[in-house]
Amino acid sequence: MRLLALETATEACSVALSDGRELSWRYQHAPRRQTELLLPMVDELLAAAQWPLSSIDVFAYSAGPGAFSGVRLGAAAVQGLAFACQRPVLAVSSLQALAQGAWRRHGAERILALFDARMQEVYAGFYRVSDGLAQALLPERVAAIATLTDDASGPWFAVGNGLAARQQLHLPLCGEDAELWPHAEDVLHLAWPRALAGQAQDPALALPVYLRDDVWQKLPGR
Numbered sequence: 688m689r690l691l692a693l694e695t696a697t698e699a700c701s702v703a704l705s706d707g708r709e710l711s712w713r714y715q716h717a718p719r720r721q722t723e724l725l726l727p728m729v730d731e732l733l734a735a736a737q738w739p740l741s742s743i744d745v746f747a748y749s750a751g752p753g754a755f756s757g758v759r760l761g762a763a764a765v766q767g768l769a770f771a772c773q774r775p776v777l778a779v780s781s782l783q784a785l786a787q788g789a790w791r792r793h794g795a796e797r798i799l800a801l802f803d804a805r806m807q808e809v810y811a812g813f814y815r816v817s818d819g820l821a822q823a824l825l826p827e828r829v830a831a832i833a834t835l836t837d838d839a840s841g842p843w844f845a846v847g848n849g850l851a852a853r854q855q856l857h858l859p860l861c862g863e864d865a866e867l868w869p870h871a872e873d874v875l876h877l878a879w880p881r882a883l884a885g886q887a888q889d890p891a892l893a894l895p896v897y898l899r900d901d902v903w904q905k906l907p908g909r
């Protein structure tokens with residue numbers, strides 16, 4: 688099986704490619720440049736592997752939450768690529784991908800993933816690593832960081848730019864990395880077992896996940 692993964696949900700842009708034996712990826716932290724970087728990265732990886740786009744069996748993408756423009760870009764790009772090849776897609780949570788990266792980079796097993804959601808809120812997800820994969824313990828949410836609570840005892844390894852408001856976080860931490868961003872390599876690792884299990888879907892179902900659907904009500908003057 689050949690799987691191509693895209694990640695554009697936050698300030699980084701990355702692409703990963705694997706056939707189960709070899710893994711290659713391209714990554715760049717480039718705020719507001721994902722549109723110009725994404726497809727050239729795809730072309731570069733495919734050319735290096737000498738694989739045509741039509742040889743990809745499943746396309747995976749980071750569905751959100753995150754920056755609205757980045758989340759929309761990822762969904763639109765994966766739809767276009769998958770429709771062109773008539774292949775299925777898999778959506779992976781960007782918070783889950785961030786948690787997977789915390790395990791890969793730091794060996795963390797209990798992870799609190801946080802993105803800055805603006806308006807004095809964060810996108811938050813609680814994860815525990817099982818069999819090398821970050822699994823959600825609680826539903827992902829958007830909330831003021833001071834209101835975050837968990838149903839499990841013990842400290843968390845916190846990651847993501849939502850840690851800018853760490854002084855308001857009332858949960859015990861065993862470590863942190865505020866500069867870690869989601870990576871397509873982790874999107875691919877999370878999508879791989881689901882692809883093998885036949886869980887990929889029609890590309891028409893490749894939709895962004897915002898968590899917040901009432902932004903217009905919170906804008907100044909509303």
